[in-house]
Amino acid sequence: MQPADIEKVWQIEKQSNRFPWSKGNFEDCLKSGYRTFLYAKDNEIIGYSVVQSVLDEVHLLNICVNPGHQGKGFGRQILNHVIETALEQSAAIIVLEVRASNIRAQQLYLSTGFNEMSVRRGYYPAEQGREDGVLMGLELGMFAQLGQNLL
Ligand SMILES: CC(C)(COP(=O)(O)OP(=O)(O)OC[C@H]1O[C@@H](n2cnc3c(N)ncnc32)[C@H](O)[C@@H]1OP(=O)(O)O)[C@@H](O)C(=O)NCCC(=O)NCCS
Structure with a gap:
C-alpha cells in the first residue's frame, strides 16, 4: 500500500465496517512502517491487510475484502498471505482482535487454526455503548515444523 492508494482503500474501509478506520489511521500505519498489503486484480482493489510486528509477535490490525468480492475465498487467501x-x-x-458480533471473521480465523485467547470487555465502540473484542491467536510453531503446505 502506498500513500496514493489510501483514498481508494478508505472508500472500501467505509463500505465494509460500521466503525471504519480513518484515513489518518492508514497514513499513520504507513508512516510507522507497519506492513501494509494491497491485493488487486485487473487494477481493482480486492482487499488489504495491515500488520504490526513486535519482536516475534505479529499483530493483524486490519484485514478487509472489498464488499463486491466478499464470500469468494479472497479473505482466506489474504489471511494465508499474512x-x-x-x-x-x-x-x-x-x-488479532475481532468484534464479538463479527461471526464471519471469527469463522475464518477459527477454521484457519486461530484460538480464542481472551475477551476484552467493551473494547470496541458500538451503536449502543461498547462491544466486546475477542483476542485470538495463531501459534506458528506447527506451520513452521510441518511447512507452509498446511496453508
Ligand atoms: C471477514 C472477511 C475478511 C472475510 O473475507 P471473505 O473474502 O468474505 O471470506 P472468504 O470468502 O475467504 O471465506 C472465508 C471463511 O469465512 C467464513 N465466512 C464467509 N462468509 C461467511 C458468512 N456469510 N457467514 C459466516 N461465515 C462466513 C467461512 O468460514 C469461510 O470459509 P469457507 O468458505 O471455507 O466456509 C470479509 O468478510 C471482510 O472484509 N469483512 C469486513 C471487514 C472485517 O470484518 N474484517 C475483519 C476484522 S477482524
Missing part, C-alpha cells in the same frame, strides 16, 4: 509473511520473518504467533 501467515506466510509471518513465517518468513520467523514470528512465533499472530494475534
Whole structure:
C-alpha cells in the first residue's frame, strides 16, 4: 500500500465496517512502517491487510475484502498471505482482535487454526455503548515444523 492508494482503500474501509478506520489511521500505519498489503486484480482493489510486528509477535490490525468480492475465498487467501509473511520473518504467533458480533471473521480465523485467547470487555465502540473484542491467536510453531503446505 502506498500513500496514493489510501483514498481508494478508505472508500472500501467505509463500505465494509460500521466503525471504519480513518484515513489518518492508514497514513499513520504507513508512516510507522507497519506492513501494509494491497491485493488487486485487473487494477481493482480486492482487499488489504495491515500488520504490526513486535519482536516475534505479529499483530493483524486490519484485514478487509472489498464488499463486491466478499464470500469468494479472497479473505482466506489474504489471511494465508499474512501467515506466510509471518513465517518468513520467523514470528512465533499472530494475534488479532475481532468484534464479538463479527461471526464471519471469527469463522475464518477459527477454521484457519486461530484460538480464542481472551475477551476484552467493551473494547470496541458500538451503536449502543461498547462491544466486546475477542483476542485470538495463531501459534506458528506447527506451520513452521510441518511447512507452509498446511496453508
Ligand atoms: C471477514 C472477511 C475478511 C472475510 O473475507 P471473505 O473474502 O468474505 O471470506 P472468504 O470468502 O475467504 O471465506 C472465508 C471463511 O469465512 C467464513 N465466512 C464467509 N462468509 C461467511 C458468512 N456469510 N457467514 C459466516 N461465515 C462466513 C467461512 O468460514 C469461510 O470459509 P469457507 O468458505 O471455507 O466456509 C470479509 O468478510 C471482510 O472484509 N469483512 C469486513 C471487514 C472485517 O470484518 N474484517 C475483519 C476484522 S477482524
